[in-house]
Amino acid sequence: MDLSFRRAAPEDVPAAQAAYRQIIDHLARTADFPHWHTEDHPRPAQVAAWIAAGELYLAHTPDDTGSASPAEIAGVVVLNHATAGGYDDADWAIDAAPEEVLVVHVLGVTPDHLGQGVARFLIDSSLQAAREQGCRTLRLDAYVENLPARTLYARHGFTDLGVHTLDYDGTDLEQFHLFEQVL
Secondary structure (H helix, E strand, O other): OOOEEEEOOHHHHHHHHHHHHHHHHHHHHOOOOOOHHHHOOOOHHHHHHHHHOOOEEEEEOOOOOOOOOHHHEEEEEEEEOOOOEOHHHOOOOOOOOHHHEEEEEEEEEOHHHOOOOHHHHHHHHHHHHHHHOOOOEEEEEEEOOOHHHHHHHHHOOOEEEEEEEOEOOOOOOOEEEEEEEEO
């Protein structure tokens, strides 16, 4: 599949919100390993805030020449330097300042694009974005029950630092695997 990766623009808010809604609804009908539908996460206001902050990125089909339509979005990911409470307790491979660490959040693939390598593309693109931003490492977490994500990250060269208790406001989920790839 031919995909492009770009930062979402303000005009992409409705399409990005629709993409996340498609993912949440699909998870509700299938196996919701990350528990997005039970947590109603992410909410539309959060998606808009990530776009306004320049943190939400889109994997999209080549037809996307301006603002994306929901059909053109194959995947979404948030990249920033924010970490949940508990990240500081991990035994990371390198000691890096917050601005040297890019953190992956709410990576998702839209239902029409599942099984086509979009998640791998998002990880590769996130690694490239981290390098371009001068970061020394890419970090992320996956809920303990999210075996597909944990498998993807391990296959992609991330080190699994095991289960940690994280504090995400507004959720009852606490146990996550932490992952790191030093660049």
